[in-house]
Amino acid sequence: xxxxxxxxxxxxxxxxxxxxxxGSLLLPSHGxxxxxxxxxxxxxxxxxxxxxxxxxxxxxxxxxxxxxxxANFFRLLFLSAALLIMLMxxxxxxxxxxxxxxxxxxxxxxxxxxxxxxxxxxxxMVYVGLELMTISxxxxxxxxxxxxxxxxxxxxYLLIGAMSSAVLLFGMSLIYACSGSTVFTEIYQxxxxxxxxPALLAGIVMMMAGLGFKISVVPFHMWTPDIYQGAPTxxxxxxxxxxxxxxxxxxxxxxxIAFPPTSLDWKLILAVLAALTxxxxxxxALPQTNVKRMLxxxxxxxxxYILVGLVAANTYGLKGVLxxxxxxxxxxxxxxxxxxxxxVAEGNAELESFNGLGRRAPMPAAVMTICLLSxxxxxxxxxxxGKLYLFSGAIQGGYLWLAFIGLLMSMISVYxxxxxxxxxxxxxxxREDRVLLPVPVRIALWICLLGTILMGVYPGPLSELTELAxxxxxxx
Amino acid sequence: MSDHAALGVFLILTLVFPVAAMAAAWLFRVKSAPxxxxxxxxxxxxxxxxxxxxxxxxxxxxxxxxFLVFDIETIFLYPWAVKFQSLxxxxxxxxxxxxxxxxxxxxxxxxxxxxxxx
Amino acid sequence: MIGLNHYLLLxxxxxxxxxxxxxxxxxxIAVLMSIELMLNAVNVNFVAINRFLQPAAGxxxxxxIFVIVVAAAEVAVGLALIISIYRHRKSVDLNDxxxxxx
Numbered sequence: 110x111x112x113x114x115x116x117x118x119x120x121x122x123x124x125x126x127x128x129x130x131x132g133s134l135l136l137p138s139h140g141x142x143x144x145x146x147x148x149x150x151x152x153x154x155x156x157x158x159x160x161x162x163x164x165x166x167x168x169x170x171x172x173x174x175x176x177x178x179x180a181n182f183f184r185l186l187f188l189s190a191a192l193l194i195m196l197m198x199x200x201x202x203x204x205x206x207x208x209x210x211x212x213x214x215x216x217x218x219x220x221x222x223x224x225x226x227x228x229x230x231x232x233x234m235v236y237v238g239l240e241l242m243t244i245s246x247x248x249x250x251x252x253x254x255x256x257x258x259x260x261x262x263x264x265x266y267l268l269i270g271a272m273s274s275a276v277l278l279f280g281m282s283l284i285y286a287c288s289g290s291t292v293f294t295e296i297y298q299x300x301x302x303x304x305x306x307p308a309l310l311a312g313i314v315m316m317m318a319g320l321g322f323k324i325s326v327v328p329f330h331m332w333t334p335d336i337y338q339g340a341p342t343x344x345x346x347x348x349x350x351x352x353x354x355x356x357x358x359x360x361x362x363x364x365x366i367a368f369p370p371t372s373l374d375w376k377l378i379l380a381v382l383a384a385l386t387x388x389x390x391x392x393x394a395l396p397q398t399n400v401k402r403m404l405x406x407x408x409x410x411x412x413x414y415i416l417v418g419l420v421a422a423n424t425y426g427l428k429g430v431l432x433x434x435x436x437x438x439x440x441x442x443x444x445x446x447x448x449x450x451x452x453v454a455e456g457n458a459e460l461e462s463f464n465g466l467g468r469r470a471p472m473p474a475a476v477m478t479i480c481l482l483s484x485x486x487x488x489x490x491x492x493x494x495g496k497l498y499l500f501s502g503a504i505q506g507g508y509l510w511l512a513f514i515g516l517l518m519s520m521i522s523v524y525x526x527x528x529x530x531x532x533x534x535x536x537x538x539x540r541e542d543r544v545l546l547p548v549p550v551r552i553a554l555w556i557c558l559l560g561t562i563l564m565g566v567y568p569g570p571l572s573e574l575t576e577l578a579x580x581x582x583x584x585x
Numbered sequence: 586m587s588d589h590a591a592l593g594v595f596l597i598l599t600l601v602f603p604v605a606a607m608a609a610a611w612l613f614r615v616k617s618a619p620x621x622x623x624x625x626x627x628x629x630x631x632x633x634x635x636x637x638x639x640x641x642x643x644x645x646x647x648x649x650x651x652f653l654v655f656d657i658e659t660i661f662l663y664p665w666a667v668k669f670q671s672l673x674x675x676x677x678x679x680x681x682x683x684x685x686x687x688x689x690x691x692x693x694x695x696x697x698x699x700x701x702x703x
Numbered sequence: 704m705i706g707l708n709h710y711l712l713l714x715x716x717x718x719x720x721x722x723x724x725x726x727x728x729x730x731x732i733a734v735l736m737s738i739e740l741m742l743n744a745v746n747v748n749f750v751a752i753n754r755f756l757q758p759a760a761g762x763x764x765x766x767x768i769f770v771i772v773v774a775a776a777e778v779a780v781g782l783a784l785i786i787s788i789y790r791h792r793k794s795v796d797l798n799d800x801x802x803x804x805x
Contacts (some may be wrong), residue, residue: 127686127689130693131689131693134692134696134697232766233769236766237773240773240776240777244773244776244777244780247781247784251784251787257791257792260788261800261802263784263788264781264785264800265800267780267784268725268731268735268781271735271777272722272741274742274777275721275738275741275745276741278742278745279741279745279748281766282745282748282749282752285749285752285763285766286748289757290757290760291766339802588704643786646782646786650779650782653775653778653779654775654779656775657775660768660771661772
């Protein structure tokens with residue numbers, strides 16, 4: 110019976126998604142807003158349930174499904190990201206026309222997929238959760254039916270994403286061949302006894318390639334700018350924040366639990382990839398004029414920073430991964446929320462549309478500036494604390510050069526983040542009317558602002574939470 | 586070794602059959618040059634009218650899609666049906682939940698007009 | 704004897720053919736077919752490993768069933784997206800989808 114209490118969040122999200130789907134058939138078109146409220150309240154309730162049950166752990170179904178504090182931390186992250194996206198998309202969903210209510214159910218299914226992925230203890234569960242999340246995102250990316258950019262982004266995402274899923278699966282099949290089981294702990298036991306085999310190397314590398322696509326590290330990052338630019342802005346925000354965090358959660362769990370250190374020196378591979386990602390992500394963001402595209406390239410660079418924490422693989426590094434992923438949620442959602450507001454008001458998300466926003470909408474402009482500075486790593490915002498953990502972990506792990514590259518590129522990134530601030534406060538625009546924000550968007554922006562500043566000034570509570578969550582890996 | 590021999594015989598037969606069929610057809614064909622009338626598409630004996638291209642009917646695709654999804658559901662139903670007796674009540678209720686989710690999907694497709702054939 | 708190596712080789716060759724198709728084909732539907740081929744190659748791998756290395760457990764066959772189901776769902780969504788983009792661009796040639804670029 111304890112099953113249902115701990116699986117309650119997943120069951121509730123699934124039932125909510127199906128209810129919204131049924132409601133979209135039964136309700137008349139003017140009652141469809143109720144589905145948005147239902148989704149938001151439901152997500153808030155599930156978030157509360159996860160917070161209250163944070164420290165309860167269990168392993169279900171012979172090791173296949175593992176609810177521990179690590180999984181609970183990421184469930185918190187996904188649910189709060191989903192809640193913030195639901196709040197900030199309140200005016201944007203008007204663009205979806207009569208398909209608005211199914212959008213909510215797809216968002217719920219994507220959240221469900223992520224929650225399954227991070228609690229998975231077995232390769233099959235990882236694949237099922239990954240595909241549930243990814244297929245929901247294929248549909249969500251192409252959701253603006255009358256917009257050719259959205260359709261093209263959806264198709265490109267599907268073709269590239271399906272191919273990388275196939276590569277991931279091939280890697281999983283090779284790992285299954287070398288170890289005879291798909292459960293992580295059993296793979297570890299089986300691989301301890303064996304030696305380094307080419308098939309195992311190929312399997313681990315292909316699996317890292319497949320997951321590397323999801324977190325957009327450098328050889329696999331080409332899809333990111335196109336899809337982030339073409340997709341509807343709330344979907345881009347969710348993709349940038351939660352899908353990346355889910356990919357990292359799975360990558361950390363698999364690499365640290367399933368493979369003993371003798372099988373492959375994956376730290377060196379990931380260190381080189383992290384360095385390349387940070388450099389290329391930051392350098393290609395410099396000349397961008399479209400803010401969504403600039404945020405896409407910056408998110409590639411942020412993935413590089415988080416990867417540094419995984420490379421270090423000590424307590425500081427892993428705490429940094431979790432801490433930075435959480436602060437990244439708040440900063441990025443706020444940035445995309447303001448971009449969505451500008452996009453609805455002006456029609457596009459070019460840098461010129463941000464001109465004069467400091468006068469026309471002072472609160473969003475201030476929130477945008479603070480959150481972009483948090484992404485750049487300026488104290489006292491939360492991004493600084495996160496980067497402190499990440500780079501301390503890297504230095505402690507002996508990767509001095511990686512920390513140096515990260516710091517150097519962080520300094521360079523301030524330039525393109527401040528481009529937007531310059532346009533907002535110094536740029537001259539022809540329009541002088543105030544940009545009005547609907548109330549949910551305001552609430553979302555305030556939550557993000559408070560989160561970013563609080564976590565930067567007082568990182569204690571979140572730091573303790575991440576400490577609890579990474580205890581899972583200290584035994585390995 | 587006999588496995589390889591079987592595979593080899595299979596390969597040779599696969600190659601020989603189509604070639605033999607096409608060679609027999611070529612042998613027994615009347616050998617004359619194609620004229621313009623001979624190359625016209627067949628339209629029940631009368632002269633063809635209009636263009637050969639037809640508008641893509643989305644109904645075909647939607648039906649195929651719904652069929653595909655329920656065929657895949659059947660893949661899950663078969664193992665459950667085979668082991669039904671020994672699995673007990675828990676598996677029965679679980680499968681009813683699964684079928685209910687798919688029935689919801691079918692209802693959605695029905696109401697949205699995917700199954701209407703115009 | 705036809706052993707595990709033959710089946711793994713078959714799986715790898717099919718995967719390679721599928722990968723070639725994904726990179727080299729211009730028609731979007733042909734790319735989807737190549738992706739299906741890659742996923743089925745992985746299925747061959749899983750079932751062969753299950754049969755020769757771990758006949759007692761059924762994990763490989765289970766994984767193969769899940770992959771079949773997920774691949775079917777993915778292709779359904781893919782075809783719907785191709786129809787959606789066809790309505791805008793009147794073509795399924797991948798070289799024509801060049802709105803999003805540097």
